[in-house]
Amino acid sequence: xxxxxxxxxxxxxxxxxxxxxxxxxxxxxxxxxxxxxxxxxxxxxxxxxxxxxxxxxxxxxxxxxxxxxxxxxxxxxxxxxxxxxxxxxxxxxxxxxxxxxxxxxxxxxxxxxxxxxxxxxxxxxxxxxxxxxxxxxxxxxxxxxxxxxxxxxxxxxxxxxxxxxxxxxxxxxxxxxxxxxxxxxxxxxxxxxxxxxxxxxxxxxxxxxxxxxxxxxxxxxxxx
Numbered sequence: 001x002x003x004x005x006x007x008x009x010x011x012x013x014x015x016x017x018x019x020x021x022x023x024x025x026x027x028x029x030x031x032x033x034x035x036x037x038x039x040x041x042x043x044x045x046x047x048x049x050x051x052x053x054x055x056x057x058x059x060x061x062x063x064x065x066x067x068x069x070x071x072x073x074x075x076x077x078x079x080x081x082x083x084x085x086x087x088x089x090x091x092x093x094x095x096x097x098x099x100x101x102x103x104x105x106x107x108x109x110x111x112x113x114x115x116x117x118x119x120x121x122x123x124x125x126x127x128x129x130x131x132x133x134x135x136x137x138x139x140x141x142x143x144x145x146x147x148x149x150x151x152x153x154x155x156x157x158x159x160x161x162x163x164x165x166x167x168x169x170x171x172x173x174x175x176x177x178x179x180x181x182x183x184x185x186x187x188x189x190x191x192x193x194x195x196x197x198x199x200x201x202x203x204x205x206x207x208x209x210x211x212x213x214x215x216x217x218x219x220x221x222x223x224x
Contacts, residue, residue, distance in 0.1 A: 010057045010060070013054060013060075014057050014058065014060040017057065017058030017059055017060065017061055018061050018062075023058050023059075026054075030051040030054060030055065030089075031089060031091065033051070034046045034050070034051045052085055052089075055085060055088055055089055056085065059079040059084075059088065062079065063078060063079060063080075064076050064077060064078050064079055064153075065079045065084055067088070067090070067094055068094075069094050069095065069097070069129070070093035070094060070095050071095075071129065071132060073128060073129060073132055073161050074157075074160050074161060075087075075123075075124070075125070075157055076123075076153060076157060076160070077097070077123045077125070077153055078123070078149060083125075086098070096129070097126075097128075097129070099125075099126070102126065103126060103129060106129070106130050106221075106223060107129050107133050109220070109221045110129075110131075110133040110134050110139065110221075112220070113134060113220035113221050114134075114137070114138075114139045114140070114218070115139065115140055115216055115218060115219050115221075116130055116131075116139065116141045116142070116219075116220060116221045116222075117141075117142045117144075117173075117219055117222045117223070118130075118141065118142070118143045118144065118222075118223045119144050119172075119173035119207075119222065119223070120144065120145065120224065121143035121144060121145045121150075121168075122145065122147075122150050122154070123150050123153035123154050123157060124143070124154045124157040124158065124166070126223060127141055127143050127154070127166065127223075128154075128157045128158065128161060128163065128166070130223075131158070131163045131165050132161065132163060134165060135163060135165050138165070139165060140167060141165060141166050141167065142167045142210070142214070143167065143168050143169060144169045144172060144173050145169075146170065146172050146180075146191075146202045147182070147189065151168065151170055154166075154168055155168060169210075170202075171202070171203055171205055172191060172203070172205075173204065173206065173207060173210075173224070174191075174193065174204035174205070175206065176204075176206060177204060177205050177209055178193060178194075178195070178203075179193070179194050179195075179196065179197050179198070179201040179202065179203060179204065180194060180201065180204050181194055181198065181200055181202070182200070182202065191204075207219070207222065
């Protein structure tokens with residue numbers, strides 16, 4: 001296959017992906033094909049080599065993927081990572097956004113928690129389901145996130161699920177207050193503490209300092 005043909009095929013698949021119903025139907029068919037043929041693939045990961053790249057092409061005209069969870073929550077995330085791909089290809093009923101066992105543990109803790117802290121809340125893949133559980137007993141979820149696109153997604157997910165108990169902070173949590181720089185891209189970024197504010201630096205605080213300023217006496221659970 002020539003490069004021009006490969007480009008034309010990707011473009012054609014992307015055009016199919018403009019229709020959400022057609023995209024959902026094709027993803028479902030790809031999942032069935034993957035499940036049937038993986039056992040005879042001689043160790044080749046069909047998700048990485050066949051079905052995944054096709055789904056990537058389906059979403060190339062759409063910057064985000066939105067799905068409804070079994071709980072009734074609607075969740076949106078940017079389609080630019082394997083996390084987003086796995087979310088888009090997750091089988092129904094979809095009980096989690098990412099990391100199913102972690103999600104089960106956190107939502108179990110949320111049933112009795114009054115105050116929950118998320119350091120690095122990302123788009124809310126764990127924080128939003130926790131807030132949904134805690135809203136039933138007026139519990140509060142305090143989220144900390146530095147990445148601007150993920151902050152925007154977190155705000156979107158809280159708003160579209162009408163979760164007023166999500167407190168979003170454009171701050172980082174650290175062992176001491178000050179500033180950090182993010183090195184790397186998106187979900188692969190890591191923090192580096194710096195002595196003073198630079199053009200790309202973010203403010204960080206400590207859990208104790210934040211709790212004191214917010215008048216929080218007890219924190220029931222922390223997810224970092």
